[in-house]
Amino acid sequence: MTHSTPAAVLWDMDGTLINSEPYWISAEVDLVESFGGEWTHDDAMAVVGSGLFNSARAMQAKGVQLDEQTIVDRLTDRVMTQLRESGIPWRPGARELLLELRKASIPTALVTMSISRMAHHVVDNLGFSGFDAVISGDDVENPKPHPQPYRVGAAALGVDIAHCVAIEDSPPGATSAFSAGATVVGVPFMVEIPEDQTHALWPTLDGRTLEHLSELHAKVSTR
Template sequence: MNVFQKDSPLPAAVLWDMDGTLVDTEPYWMRAETELVASYGGVWTHDDCMLLVGSGLWNSASILQGRGVDMEADAIVQWLTDRVQEQLAEHGIPWRPGSRELLAELKDAGIPTALVTMSVKRMARQIVELIDFPAFDLIIAGDMVTNSKPHPEPYLTAAATLGVDPAHCVAIEDSTPGVTSAVAAGTITVAVPHQIDLPESAAYTRWSTLDGRTLEHVSELYRERLSRIDLDLLSEFSITTRTQ
């Protein structure tokens, strides 16, 4: 049941990034990229891996082609996804600190949730099916949108499909492309840096970790951000009326 009402103290939905935010699959992707480049005689460093964090898979495929991987983009995406799924099947879900606990509390409170990831849908489904409770109402994956992060389309699509206003959604992200996408979509964005640091910004709220974060923290952030928006609108109205 959607507990959201117009004046609700709870967000209309919480939209989760997957890799690096919900689960720590980035090392799996890095291992797969390194193996693929090495199979074509190339070298793929940690710095190279950082270039692809948070990026859409087809953009990543283009970069890998430029490093000597002689495969079609779709074949690269399939190969990388297969390799990461193999590691997931072997090792299980590598949860990020606090993510499972917060996700479970949100679901217990009846808040709709969406998984908004640039991984392909079959991998997102594998993650969701490995979770020991019904965690997500919706999946928006990289092969379900035309424009990947940092474009706002993934988050706009998630909000529209859930039937909620992005401005009443909290999005949780860990990368620059992801944060850019969520902010551009108009969500209340939480940045939780993992592989790459994210600076403080007025455009989003930075939490160093989700460990210890609860529904109350999310609700408090939601109320504070909405209050700030209301104050800004009131200020604009006051300025307009004084100049007429």
């Protein structure tokens, strides 16, 4: 089989690298209920993978009487507290694949809609130097599903987005990477990802290697 090693691999964080979505949902529920509202499972699923300011506006519609920035800060503070108290819950196979990429000298970027201080907390606790660049929600004007975050991630590494593989767990993230022009691996977690916004859907990263990424990228590049 033809192999085409990607010029870089771009990673989503929440739900892809770490299992933080339950922490976000808990924080959302607590904040909305503190204002006498209700935050349902469907409400939580509707904002998975999108920008935090989008989540903040959805929570305002549920009765949270705070400005968007304050909502984002309170949610982030609560999730970071849970990460510190319980440890960082890595998704199966994610750290292992990332470590293999680093050993192979493949450039990597984290492209997340979480804000910078949370993204760097996760990166600083990997146990190895995992990323050459970190693009967070406060680094871009347009959040996922807009293509800007992944375009910025590729630019930060000095590579063509068409030569990159992106790994995502949500529809907004997959759409962002796909429309930017990357080869997209969808690893659905909390919500399903439309097949037409990915080049492959994998149930897990457990057991996946650079060889698998290269084989997929080769197929996409030769279409």
